[in-house]
Amino acid sequence: MAKFRYVYTTFWNDPRVVEEMTAEDKYFFLYLLTNESTTQIGIYPITKKQIAFDMGYSMESAGALLQRFRDHHELIKYNEDTREIAIKNWGKYNLNRGGKPILDCVRSELKLVKDTSLIQWVGEGIPNDSVRNVYESYYDTSTISGQKEKENKKEKENKKEKQTTEGEVGQSLVTEEQLVFLTKFYDENIQRASGYICECIEHMAHENDPALVYEAMKITALQQPNKPMQYTERILANWRKDFVTNVDQLKAREEREKNQRHQSSQSSYQKQNGRTEVVPEWFANRRAKIIS
Incomplete structure (x- = not known):
């Protein structure tokens, strides 16, 4: 069955999108909102390898974009261990209605989430009370403020370690x-x-x-x-x-390749110009006959 995801046309007028995002950022953000792995709850498992394959990017580019959206734009969270991604404000556009079918789907998908802190992060931005209550059932709301303080402290420490x-x-x-x-x-x-x-x-x-x-x-x-x-x-x-992890190994590999090319060129030259001359026996023994 086909899945549908909402992308409001106001996306293109959002000041953050217009002023802060590059063309690659916009393309990547639309991919995160609409790719085949997305779920109803705004949290889904996806690997960097899959992102790179879908978008035609290298693993390094996919990793850099994830880091940019997590640390600079602060629009996603990505758990490197569980390979789960959470999208901020997902509920604002995709979970603004309740009803039994929606709630049943949300419950079934939330059970599969391994990192429950992502549930809390997405759940806080859901406008619909009935849907938000389902999210809240997966974390202790009394600890929200304490967890926020820890997260803010950790973010500050990470920025200090930028040197x-x-x-x-x-x-x-x-x-x-x-x-x-x-x-x-x-x-x-x-x-x-x-x-x-x-x-x-x-x-x-x-x-x-x-x-x-x-x-x-x-x-x-x-x-x-x-x-x-x-x-x-x-x-x-x-x-x-090729297991080259430092410059010394690179230089050693280049030296080996240089020697191989040299040996190959010598072998080729010998094949082209080297001749094995067959000397008749009478010619080899001619001097002995003359002397005798």
Whole structure:
């Protein structure tokens, strides 16, 4: 059965959309509101890989957009462990009516949510009392104020740690100085570093060694492809597949490839120019006959 999601035409006149969102932001936001994984409750499981596949983006771009909408626009929450996303003000447009069919659907879908803090976050913006009551049954309303204080405190601490941040397990330690350097190089040698580009660069620097990101950017600057950011991300993805995680490993791989090319060219030259001359026995023994 087909699913329907409401997107009001006033979306295009919203000051936040008009003034703060780039073209990529608008496209991404509409995707979050209308993709096949959406549910009636505004909370649904989806992976970065699925987002990247649906939108034709790389994993790095999908991750950067999620981070931008979570930290900058503050329109979503995303649980990295459960892979669940919650959309702010979802209920304002999609849950403004009650009725038994709606309430039954909401109850059945809320049972599947693993991160109940997302239920509270979405539930607070639901205008319909009967629907909001169903959401509230999944969390203790007496603890809302205390949880809000904890969340605000955590957000402030995260902003203070912006100078030197460390991401998830396996991510690189990135300093503000490195981010400034990478962004400046990209802006001066490849293309203008818009807000979205800056987000992508930061995400790449967290996912890879910043020195490797710089090496990939240098290659991109020389090639000047049509889509430089995606080209840079593809270079880094190929290096990761080859287990290249730092510049030393990259240099070692380049040296091996250079030696292989040299050996291959020598072998090719020998095949083309080298001759194995067959000497007749009478010619080889001619000098012995003369002497005798």
